Amino acid sequence: MTPALPAIHEIWVYLSGSPLFALILTLSAYQVGVMAYERAGRNPLANPVAIAIAIVAAVITAIDMPYAKYFEGAQFVHFLLGTATVALAVPIYKGLAALRGRIVPLVAALLAGGVTSIVSAVGIAKLLGADAAIVGGFYAKSVTAPIAMGVAERIQVSPTLTAVFAVTTGILGAILAHFVLDAVGSKAWWQRGFAVGVAAHGIGTSRAFSVHPEAGTYASLGMGLHGVLGAVLIPVVMQLLK
């Protein structure tokens, strides 16, 4: 028994020093999250991303690994967010055909929704006495997380906090959309999908695709347009306010 202990310890030191541990942890937590989501019959409450985040957070807390150390390894996954953002060009390009004949209502809804998301979140947070760092995290939270983090860096607020709020917004939107859209009497799939894409970006969009393909197409269009618009307008608005 005794000779095995230092060996295990050495393996552990080696693994936790290389990016491999953080990568394995991140990918397997996501895999568990996806399996749980499938097992729960794609129930929006069993969101795979939320499950994976909880697993990774619990593991690194339990083994006393500092977040910065975890991120050092996991940054290879994180880097691909930028690439995934560029890849959003494909669903946007495909969705452009769907714009035809509906451009006025869609653009008006996008502007109204984008303004509502910022004003309501920042306003409520300030009203309830949140501190400046927290309020800063709310500016970009309604645009898709990879773009939100880029915007956060530009406007000098915490990208991490912004990402946490963006991901939470996506999960909440995916869970609540059905009830809210029924309550306001929204019936057409393209309108329901677009609203979900604008309000709950990527996570809402993947939920919309699993409900109805037309809703999914319009959701990805809403997410993409909101992302581009947010990236252009949020820093400008912040600059004007300063």
Next chain:
Amino acid sequence: MVAGLVQILLFQGLGELAARFFLPLIPGPVIGLVLLVLWLRLRGGVPESVDVVATAFSQNLGLLFIPAAVGVVMFWPHIRSNALAVSVALVASVVATLAVTALVLRLLAKEPPE
């Protein structure tokens, strides 16, 4: 697959360069996205290799958020001391955004309701 990834990375690189030298306020990948949309318009279609990579990314977008979102661990005490403001703002904002977007669409769309 590789050809598609190369093209997407190329546009990401172009976007980063444009952001660095011309448009410092806009994130590079967003500029790359816009340039790629323009390129696809010019070309009049999506190359299959690009489509494969883009589909793989959009199906697993959630995975890519995990490293950043685990940062919640780092901010946990900070978030907890603002718990009420954070949770009310997040829930109310997403409900308001959904409702406003859907209502504007319903009022402006001229099509007869299904």
